[in-house]
Amino acid sequence: MTTVEIIVTGNELLLGDVLDTNTNWVCRRITAFGGRVERAVIVHDDLAAIVCEIRACLERFARLVITIGGMGPTQDDVTVAAVAAALHRPLALHPEALAIVRRQYEQFARDGAVDDPTITPAREKMAHLPVGATPLDNPVGAAPGVLLETDTSAIVCLPGVPAELKGIFEGALQPVLQRIFGASVFLEQLALVNCKDESVLAPVLQAVAEQHPDVYLKSRAQRFGPDVKFRVTLSTAGPSRSIADQRIAAAVQELQRALGAVGISVESIEEQIR
Secondary structure, eight states: EEEEEEEEEEEEHTTTTTTOOHHHHHHHHHHTTTOOEEEEEEEOOOOOHHHHHHHHHHHOSSSSEESSOOOOOSTTTHHHHHHHTTTOOOEEEEEEHHHHHHHHHHHHHHTTTTTTOOOOHHHHGGGEEEOOEEEOOOOSSSOOEEEEOSSEEEEEEEOHHHHHHHHHHHHHHHHHHHHTTTTTTEEEEEEEEEOOOOOHHHHHHHHHHHOOOSEEEEEOOOOOOOTEEEEEEEEEEEEHHHHHHHHHHHHHHHHHHHHHHHHHHHHEEEEOOO
């Protein structure tokens, strides 16, 4: 399975001033591609700390490393510089990245969002990429995304503004993701189980999970009560739809049999769409 690691930067996140919704969104999208997010961390806007995390990801041979945040014009936006330092590559002005920055500021000026579209040193900073990197078009903001590939990994830098991150992820990054993940698929089914006690359900799920190690089973408890019905998710990623279907179908059949053996019925099963 294709492994992914995420590095999120931002003092504002660690201070609790801003809620990190980006990681959740990216994890869901990567999972939908059939990938596996192995690890996600949040670090301060500190170049040395980010360099350390990037090198650790590469040492673990993560196929895809995604950084989020730290790509703007201010002094503490150091993520791209950290990627360059981690790979021992210099930063250089990239003509295509500069064209993206210039185009966006000209549009901002036409919209009245900025008074002057002139490319200042602070704005030009966003067009300096590690040598060998490729800019990814940002349809919403000024800072281009960044793609840099090594022999074993692809590093993708995305802005921390959610609309910009999603714009790049769903646009310019799609061909890269399709190449990395190929035909892999993720399937998830939700079973509504007539059981109100998770401690009764737990050994059944464990037995099914042991027989179907390629399928992840998880019960979700929210509260106690006489009217509670448990939601059990069964999920798997496979190299093709047919293989994933076979894995899920076998696990669902075994779950129904095992629950029935202890007097628990399954009210409904439906496929979940991410």
